[in-house]
Amino acid sequence: MSPTAAPSSTPASATPTAAAVANPTLGPLPDGVAPARPAALDQPPTLDGAKAVAAYFLLLYPYAYQTGDLSAWNALAHPDCNFCASVRTHVSEATSVGRHTVGGAFTITAVKGTEVTPGKFFDIQVTSEGATSQVVITAGAVVKDQPAGRYESDIVVLFEDGTWRVRGVQPKQAE
Amino acid sequence: MTLRLPLSLVVAAVLAAGGGTAGNDPFLAEARDGMVELTAWEAAQAVAAARRVAPDQVLVRFMRAPLCDSSTDANPEPGPAVGEVVGGDPALPGCSANNATRRPLVCDAGQPTLPLWRQTRPAVTVPWTGLPWQLVRGYGCPEDVVPPMTAEDFRRLPLPAPTLNVQPARAWVLVNKETIVYTDPAVVHLTTDLLGYPMEVEATPSRFTYDFGDGSAPLATTSPGAPWPHQDTSHVYRRLGTRTITLTTTWTGRYRVVGTTVWHDVAGTATTTATSAPFEVQELRAHLVAGTCTEHPDDPGCS
Numbered sequence: 001m002s003p004t005a006a007p008s009s010t011p012a013s014a015t016p017t018a019a020a021v022a023n024p025t026l027g028p029l030p031d032g033v034a035p036a037r038p039a040a041l042d043q044p045p046t047l048d049g050a051k052a053v054a055a056y057f058l059l060l061y062p063y064a065y066q067t068g069d070l071s072a073w074n075a076l077a078h079p080d081c082n083f084c085a086s087v088r089t090h091v092s093e094a095t096s097v098g099r100h101t102v103g104g105a106f107t108i109t110a111v112k113g114t115e116v117t118p119g120k121f122f123d124i125q126v127t128s129e130g131a132t133s134q135v136v137i138t139a140g141a142v143v144k145d146q147p148a149g150r151y152e153s154d155i156v157v158l159f160e161d162g163t164w165r166v167r168g169v170q171p172k173q174a175e
Numbered sequence: 176m177t178l179r180l181p182l183s184l185v186v187a188a189v190l191a192a193g194g195g196t197a198g199n200d201p202f203l204a205e206a207r208d209g210m211v212e213l214t215a216w217e218a219a220q221a222v223a224a225a226r227r228v229a230p231d232q233v234l235v236r237f238m239r240a241p242l243c244d245s246s247t248d249a250n251p252e253p254g255p256a257v258g259e260v261v262g263g264d265p266a267l268p269g270c271s272a273n274n275a276t277r278r279p280l281v282c283d284a285g286q287p288t289l290p291l292w293r294q295t296r297p298a299v300t301v302p303w304t305g306l307p308w309q310l311v312r313g314y315g316c317p318e319d320v321v322p323p324m325t326a327e328d329f330r331r332l333p334l335p336a337p338t339l340n341v342q343p344a345r346a347w348v349l350v351n352k353e354t355i356v357y358t359d360p361a362v363v364h365l366t367t368d369l370l371g372y373p374m375e376v377e378a379t380p381s382r383f384t385y386d387f388g389d390g391s392a393p394l395a396t397t398s399p400g401a402p403w404p405h406q407d408t409s410h411v412y413r414r415l416g417t418r419t420i421t422l423t424t425t426w427t428g429r430y431r432v433v434g435t436t437v438w439h440d441v442a443g444t445a446t447t448t449a450t451s452a453p454f455e456v457q458e459l460r461a462h463l464v465a466g467t468c469t470e471h472p473d474d475p476g477c478s
Binding site: 086 | 199201202203205206207208209210211213214217221248249295310311312313325326327442443
């Protein structure tokens with residue numbers, strides 16, 4: 001509840017310098033730092049590529065809430081992905097009323113999965129931890145405290161017409 | 176289910192949901208997708224396609240086999256096939272069927288299904304021997320294999336819009352006084368056909384959004400409301416004029432194959448709308464009149 005929750009003004013392109021990130025592809029990233037776009041997004045479909053896309057997509061989740069920047073999120077979201085649309089709606093609404101999230105960084109602790117249809121349909125399970133976070137209004141006042149959590153997310157990643165898309169996300173609380 | 180409620184209503188909704196941790200956890204509160212079912216369905220379609228290939232043309236074959244204890248997540252290894260190998264040639268190497276540390280799931284209906292494995296070869300002349308088996312899907316449940324019902328499928332169903340009731344129920348209401356709205360939601364059961372399967376769908380009106388037609392912010396709630404004097408959804412008009420009220424109902428749904436017991440959530444929602452007849456927001460004023468309204472029906476206050 002400290003009032004030091006200043007609005008995050010770190011540009012999306014800034015490189016994390018102060019906070020050491022052991023593995024930037026697995027987080028946690030400092031507030032406002034965009035996850036690095038995985039090379040797999042520009043490569044032919046493989047299971048490892050799909051895992052990288054799924055992990056990247058989850059790291060975009062706190063980033064979108066922290067910054068309101070949905071461009072990378074929207075570029076990967078499949079039109080039928082309800083989870084993706086839900087995040088888009090919530091982030092846009094928060095932005096429109098001058099709110100954003102401070103904290104809530106994700107750490108990816110495990111990624112596994114299978115290639116269900118070769119070169120096309122990948123079922124990826126990502127285990128992640130989300131840090132505590134606060135919803136703040138731009139002036140700095142805390143609107144809401146949000147808990148930390150551990151999650152297991154079933155993420156289907158599709159490679160269709162030469163493009164990666166996240167078809168859907170089914171999260172649950174990890175035991 | 177997407178929550179788009181004013182803050183006060185969000186608090187109410189969380190309380191109504193039992194105040195569990197998921198209610199306060201933004202990640203778990205996002206709308207979700209039925210990816211377990213979608214993956215199970217995709218795998219089942221692949222096996223069905225392999226079954227249709229002539230034996231001398233088979234390039235892909237499938238088997239059900241346990242996951243070896245010696246497996247790692249990055250390198251899953253199958254035990255011996257259990258039952259049919261789709262594509263033929265059941266003589267398979269593999270670890271002993273030891274899945275003591277790889278617990279299968281507990282299913283709602285029936286026994287868990289063993290992991291599904293796939294072997295591919297570049298040409299029919301290439302022998303299967305030595306080619307790797309790839310894990311397609313781990314332990315699953317028989318009930319997961321259902322045609323996926325999308326939000327679009329759900330929206331195509333003929334859902335009856337719940338009635339919009341307005342009190343006072345007449346052609347005019349008073350400015351600066353409460354105008355009450357409520358509805359009479361009922362769970363709807365429908366049957367439909369999805370990819371050739373008969374489906375039972377249960378649709379539940381779960382959120383109600385009233386637009387009062389005066390430019391004020393819509394009222395969104397999970398409460399269906401009630402008539403006076405038990406109302407909890409109402410609006411006070413501050414300006415005179417002709418208004419209509421629109422009720423948008425958001426439906427959530429679940430579905431199952433007819434004859435089975437396990438429900439699956441529909442990913443996404445549908446909406447219906449109901450609109451009131453136009454009415455006047457009026458003001459009542461005291462007027463001094465020269466006679467009775469019977470004598471002067473057009474005088475102010477006599478209409």
